[in-house]
Every structure is written in C-alpha cells, then in structure tokens.
Amino acid sequence: MFSLVMNAIFNYIRGDEYPEPIGSRNTNKISHMLDSFKKFLKYLNKILKYLFPSFKSASTFLFLFLLIDVVLLEFIVYRVGLFSGRFYKVLSNRDLDSFWPLALTSISYIIVNALMKSIKDFITNLLGIVWRKYITFEIHESYFMSKNFYYLQSQIFSENSKENVNILVDENPKDVTFSSKVNNRRLLGTNSVDPILNDLNVSGTNFDCSEKLMLDNPDQRITQDVKSLCSSIANIVPLILISPFVIGWYGYQTYKTVGYSGPLAVVVYFLIWAMINGPLTAPIARVIYKQDKKEGDFRFRHMNLRMNAESIAFYDSNKIELDKMNHSLNELLNISYRKNWKEFILKLFINISQYFGGILAYLVLAIPIFTHVYDDYTPTDLAQLISNYSFKCQYLIYLFTRLYDILNEISSIAGNTRRVGELIEQMNEIKNKSFKVGHEIVSTETKDKCFEIENLTVKIPDFNRKVLIKNLNFEFIKNQNILISGRSGCGKTSLFRCINGLWNSYSGKIKFYNEPRSIFYLPQNSYFNSGSLLEQIAYPSNQILQDNEIIKNILDWLNLFGLRYLLDRVNSDLNLVPEFNWSSILSAGEKQRLSFLRVLYHKPKFALLDEFTSSVDQETEALMYEYLNKIECTFMSIAHRDTVRKFHQIELKFLNDSNYEIKSLV
Numbered sequence: 001m002f003s004l005v006m007n008a009i010f011n012y013i014r015g016d017e018y019p020e021p022i023g024s025r026n027t028n029k030i031s032h033m034l035d036s037f038k039k040f041l042k043y044l045n046k047i048l049k050y051l052f053p054s055f056k057s058a059s060t061f062l063f064l065f066l067l068i069d070v071v072l073l074e075f076i077v078y079r080v081g082l083f084s085g086r087f088y089k090v091l092s093n094r095d096l097d098s099f100w101p102l103a104l105t106s107i108s109y110i111i112v113n114a115l116m117k118s119i120k121d122f123i124t125n126l127l128g129i130v131w132r133k134y135i136t137f138e139i140h141e142s143y144f145m146s147k148n149f150y151y152l153q154s155q156i157f158s159e160n161s162k163e164n165v166n167i168l169v170d171e172n173p174k175d176v177t178f179s180s181k182v183n184n185r186r187l188l189g190t191n192s193v194d195p196i197l198n199d200l201n202v203s204g205t206n207f208d209c210s211e212k213l214m215l216d217n218p219d220q221r222i223t224q225d226v227k228s229l230c231s232s233i234a235n236i237v238p239l240i241l242i243s244p245f246v247i248g249w250y251g252y253q254t255y256k257t258v259g260y261s262g263p264l265a266v267v268v269y270f271l272i273w274a275m276i277n278g279p280l281t282a283p284i285a286r287v288i289y290k291q292d293k294k295e296g297d298f299r300f301r302h303m304n305l306r307m308n309a310e311s312i313a314f315y316d317s318n319k320i321e322l323d324k325m326n327h328s329l330n331e332l333l334n335i336s337y338r339k340n341w342k343e344f345i346l347k348l349f350i351n352i353s354q355y356f357g358g359i360l361a362y363l364v365l366a367i368p369i370f371t372h373v374y375d376d377y378t379p380t381d382l383a384q385l386i387s388n389y390s391f392k393c394q395y396l397i398y399l400f401t402r403l404y405d406i407l408n409e410i411s412s413i414a415g416n417t418r419r420v421g422e423l424i425e426q427m428n429e430i431k432n433k434s435f436k437v438g439h440e441i442v443s444t445e446t447k448d449k450c451f452e453i454e455n456l457t458v459k460i461p462d463f464n465r466k467v468l469i470k471n472l473n474f475e476f477i478k479n480q481n482i483l484i485s486g487r488s489g490c491g492k493t494s495l496f497r498c499i500n501g502l503w504n505s506y507s508g509k510i511k512f513y514n515e516p517r518s519i520f521y522l523p524q525n526s527y528f529n530s531g532s533l534l535e536q537i538a539y540p541s542n543q544i545l546q547d548n549e550i551i552k553n554i555l556d557w558l559n560l561f562g563l564r565y566l567l568d569r570v571n572s573d574l575n576l577v578p579e580f581n582w583s584s585i586l587s588a589g590e591k592q593r594l595s596f597l598r599v600l601y602h603k604p605k606f607a608l609l610d611e612f613t614s615s616v617d618q619e620t621e622a623l624m625y626e627y628l629n630k631i632e633c634t635f636m637s638i639a640h641r642d643t644v645r646k647f648h649q650i651e652l653k654f655l656n657d658s659n660y661e662i663k664s665l666v
C-alpha cells in the first residue's frame with residue numbers, strides 16, 4: 001500500500017505528465033519534487049475551500065450522503081457475493097424449503113444493490129455538478145473582476161512589488177525611487193532609453209520579467225479542467241476514504257478461510273501487477289497531458305477561423321489556414337496514436353492479469369484441499385466454501401486494483417488541481433499585487449478638468465520595456481478637444497491604456513479631477529455581444545432606459561447615421577434578441593456608427609475615442625463630430641485624417657524617439 005501511495009505521489013511529483021519547465025533541467029530533483037508537492041497541497045487547499053464553502057453547504061450534505069451510500073453499498077455487495085455459495089449448498093442438498101426464502105432474499109438484495117449503486121452514481125454526478133457550479137462561479141467572479149480576463153490573455157508582464165506602483169493619482173508621490181531615478185536622468189539631459197532601463201535594474205525596483213501573467217488556455221482551464229477535476233474528486237474521494245476498511249475486512253475474511261496464505265497470495269499477486277502496471281501507466285499520463293494541450297490548440301484554431309472567417313475568405317488564404325489547421329490536427333492525432341499504442345500494451349497486460357486473478361482463488365485453495373485440511377467437509381460444504389472464498393479473493397483483488405486506479409487518477413486530479421489552482425492564484429495575484437492600478441480622484445473644485453498628466457513616461461509592458469512616450473505633460477479640460485496623432489505604433493492607444501488603468505508600466509502622475517470611471521472609451525475595435533439592438537446601443541450599461549424620449553432619440557440616430565435598416569433585421573423591435581451575431585453581419589463602418597450611438601446614448605462629459613471614424617465616409621465623420629459637440633461631450637480622439645482637425649482645439653502629436661509636441665488648432 002505504501003509503495004502504491006508513493007508511486008502515485010511520485011508520478012505527480014516528478015512531473016512526468018507536464019513538460020519540464022525551461023531552465024529547470026539542472027535543478028535539484030528532490031527539491032523540485034518537494035516544491036511541486038507543496039504547490040499541489042497549496043492549490044488543493046484553495047480548491048477544497050471552494051468545494052466545501054461551509055458545513056451547511058449543499059456539497060457537504062451530498063458528500064456525507066454519498067459516503068453513507070458507498071459504505072452501505074459495500075455491505076450489500078458482500079451479502080450478495082455470498083449468495084452463490086448458499087445456492088450451491090441449497091441446490092446440492094435439494095433443499096426446497098430453504099430455496100424459496102433464499103431466492104426471495106437474494107432478489108431483494110440484488111434490487112437494493114442496484115438501487116444503492118444507481119443512487120451512488122446519481123449523487124456522484126450531482127456532486128460533480130454542484131462543485132463545478134461553486135468553482136466556476138467563483139472563478140468567473142475573479143475572471144471578470146479587475147479585468148483579469150484581459151491581463152491573463154495579453155502578453156503583459158507583472159511587476160514584482162508594491163514599490164513599483166508608478167501611477168500617482170494624488171499629490172503625494174509614492175514611487176519615489178523609480179520616479180526620482182528617471183527624473184535625475186532627465187535633469188542630466190540623458191534621454192536615451194538604455195540609461196532609464198539600467199537605472200531600473202540597479203534601483204532594485206525593477207520589473208519582474210520572469211513572471212508573465214499569461215497562462216495557456218485560461219478558457220480551457222475554466223470550461224474543461226474544472227469539470228473533470230470536480231467529477232474525478234466526486235468519483236474517487238469516497239472510495240479512497242472507505243478502501244482501507246473494506247480491504248481490511250476482505251483480507252480478514254480470506255485469512256479466516258485459508259490462513260495467512262489467503263491475503264498474502266493476493267498481496268503478492270497485486271504487488272507484481274503494480275510493478276508492471278506502474279511503468280506502463282506513467283508514460284500514458286504524460287501523453288494525456290500533451291493530448292489535452294493539443295486538443296486545446298486545435299479547438300482554438302477552429303475558433304480563430306470562426307471569428308475571422310471573412311478576413312480569411314477575403315485573403316483567399318484557405319490553403320494556408322488549411323495547412324495550419326491540418327498541422328495542428330496532425331500533432332493532435334500523432335499524440336492520440338501514441339496514446340493508443342501505449343494503452344494497447346497496458347490493456348493487454350490488464351486483461352491477462354484480470355483472468356489470472358480469476359483463477360488465483362482456486363490455486364490458493366488447492367493447497368489446503370490437497371493437503372487434506374478440509375477432509376471432514378461434505379462435498380456440499382466444500383462447494384460453498386470454494387464459492388465464498390473465490391468471491392472474497394476476487395473482490396479483494398478488485399479492491400486492490402480499484403485502489404491502484406484511484407491512486408493513478410490522483411495524478412490526473414493533481415494535474416487539473418494545478419491548472420485550476422494556477423489560474424485562481426494568478427487572478428488573485430493580479431488583484432492583490434500592484435498590477436492593476438487603482439485610480440484616485442484629486443479632491444478639487446475644478447470639475448471642468450477631467451485629468452492632468454505630469455511627467456508621464458510610458459513603457460511597453462513586455463520583456464524589453466521599450467519606452468513609447470517620454471515625459472508627457474498636458475491636461476484634459478472641458479471644451480478643449482484634443483486630437484492625438486502620430487505614426488502607427490507610436491503609443492497613441494497605449495496612452496489610453498494607461499489612463500484607463502489597463503497598463504501600469506509607466507512613471508509620472510495621472511491626476512483625476514473627475515471619477516475615472518465616468519470617462520467613456522470607444523476602443524479601436526468595435527465590440528458587440530449577443531442581445532437586442534437596444535442592448536448594443538446601451539452597452540456597457542446593463543440597466544437599459546426604455547422611456548419614450550430615449551427610444552425616439554435612438555430611432556432618430558439610427559435614421560441620421562444610416563442604420564435604420566437594422567430595425568428591419570429585428571422586426572422593428574429594439575428589444576428583440578436576434579439569432580445572428582451582430583459582429584458578423586455589420587460592415588466595419590456600420591460597426592463604428594453603431595458603437596458611436598453608445599456615446600450619444602450615455603452622453604458622457606468626457607470621452608476618449610480611438611480611431612472611431614476610420615471606416616466611415618467624411619460626411620458621416622463630420623456629422624459624428626458635430627453630434628459630440630451637440631451633446632456637450634469633450635473628447636480626446638485618435639485620428640489620422642486632416643479633415644477632423646477643425647473639431648479639436650489642441651493637437652498632441654507623437655514624434656520620433658518617444659518625443660511629442662502640443663499645439664493649438666484654433
């Protein structure tokens with residue numbers, strides 16, 4: 001038993017089923033094992049809290065009920081197993097008086113047995129569903145909180161300490177070390193990127209570039225890994241808990257019949273079985289992990305094709321996509337073939353051992369029978385003894401192999417625990433560490449000022465930390481619309497990311513004089529979710545105003561911006577939820593026009609607009625800008641066309657070498 005437990009734990013600890021992390025090959029194996037085991041316990045502890053939120057939770061009751069059912073089921077199985085022996089005796093003796101009661105009792109037991117087994121399966125599945133609900137709801141809560149879904153899927157590196165909080169939204173600078181280093185350099189007149197990065201490294205408050213906030217397939221972890229983790233735990237934990245007692249009981253029963261040789265033969269048989277089975281199973285666990293990963297990649301490719309079907313069709317790049325898709329499929333199939341071969345050898349061995357296990361009881365019993373131990377038994381009693389012993393012996397073998405399977409399943413549970421645990425931990429890190437920036441509002445009477453930017457130096461939050469914008473100073477105030485221009489890739493959207501709080505890879509101050517969340521953003525890529533036309537316009541608000549005036553305005557805007565025909569698609573019902581996906585039926589310009597209605601709907605005082613007219617004609621573009629003025633919205637807009645300059649009072653232009661210029665347009 002000990003070797004079994006050790007084998008299962010070792011399987012997990014040595015990390016065979018996971019690809020070895022780069023750079024870890026030369027590290028001390030023992031400490032790596034201990035480290036992995038500690039991690040496993042840490043993640044398990046976290047997950048157990050989700051599984052049993054309280055003593056009174058539904059999952060606690062279900063689990064206890066399941067445990068009771070499993071114990072009773074073992075008792076019934078034992079009783080049912082002894083019926084054949086009793087039938088042997090009754091039939092050999094031609095004892096009709098005992099036959100009918102025995103037949104009725106056995107039928108009743110069999111019905112109860114079937115009922116208990118079905119209840120066990122039912123509760124196990126129910127528990128799996130309840131646990132999945134608990135974990136997934138909790139994960140969703142964190143995944144959608146603090147924009148975790150964005151950080152987990154973007155190539156963004158975290159920062160390693162609170163000292164790195166570079167956003168300064170009030171009057172008291174917090175990032176003294178970092179800011180002062182940068183400022184000193186600037187005072188000395190050093191403007192190149194390297195000295196700033198060197199300063200970062202020696203100051204001890206550097207970014208932790210080894211810690212990337214990207215996990216592979218977070219969607220797979222939430223949708224699949226959680227599901228299989230919950231059902232595996234529901235399946236095996238009750239069995240693990242009762243197995244030692246049931247094995248002890250059957251071991252004792254075989255001992256009572258034939259002495260030590262009974263349980264000893266089973267243990268020896270099982271140890272040989274485990275020694276061969278172990279090396280055959282471990283490589284399969286490795287392959288399963290890789291296969292899961294390849295399944296995720298393959299599914300992602302199909303999803304990607306679905307999302308970008310039109311672009312790919314326009315490029316006429318079917319061949320490239322087909323090659324890539326088939327390449328991904330081939331990788332998956334190759335692993336599946338390998339797994340199948342490995343399973344063939346394992347199953348061959350399992351089948352041989354199962355049949356051998358079937359005759360083991362008779363081989364063991366042959367010894368006392370041929371050495372005349374049971375000479376005083378009548379043939380009928382001997383037949384009953386052989387039947388009973390054969391059942392007990394075979395069931396004991398079954399219990400050992402079941403325990404072995406359970407322990408092997410632990411490595412799959414450990415794998416899923418790790419994947420789900422990593423996700424939970426990563427999300428907590430984003431929440432607790434300094435990754436997300438908390439915006440504060442500077443208390444002031446000047447409500448006409450939206451924010452003020454002081455000495456802002458923005459870096460790309462990747463490994464290289466390239467500086468995009470250096471020492472930027474400006475303020476965004478009412479009725480002073482700002483045009484942001486500059487060559488592609490110079491950092492225009494990145495400035496919005498910093499203001500929004502998506503990136504905190506910057507130094508300097510962003511002082512808000514209005515609630516930061518009241519600023520309305522129109523991102524470069526229009527986004528539409530499923531739902532009614534009204535929901536698309538009211539997005540991102542989920543409390544939709546339905547009064548007559550608003551509806552009338554919406555109908556006017558749809559008319560004005562050439563989107564009236566969209567009403568035909570929803571039977572003139574703004575609240576109708578259509579079958580189609582808005583993103584796939586709208587043209588790029590229509591998407592921009594429909595997104596723009598969101599600004600009109602929300603009427604924000606301040607808005608940040610990222611190339612929101614790049615796909616519409618100039619006439620409509622002018623109308624859109626005029627409407628912004630009409631609703632008295634002050635905006636900063638990123639745009640490339642000269643024709644929009646007249647709608648702005650200030651231009652912030654990004655130049656080469658992270659420099660910029662600000663000029664008046666009036």
Ligand SMILES: Nc1ncnc2c1ncn2[C@@H]1O[C@H](COP(=O)(O)OP(=O)(O)OP(=O)(O)O)[C@@H](O)[C@H]1O
Nearest residue numbers: 154155156460462487488489490491492493494495
């Ligand atoms: N998550 C990211 N990880 C690494 N680099 C990034 C990331 N997001 C943006 N970048 C890089 O940052 C630079 C600035 O990007 P940004 O989106 O701000 O450009 P932009 O000026 O808005 O360009 P465009 O006019 O083409 O939209 C680009 O070189 C881009 O590749």
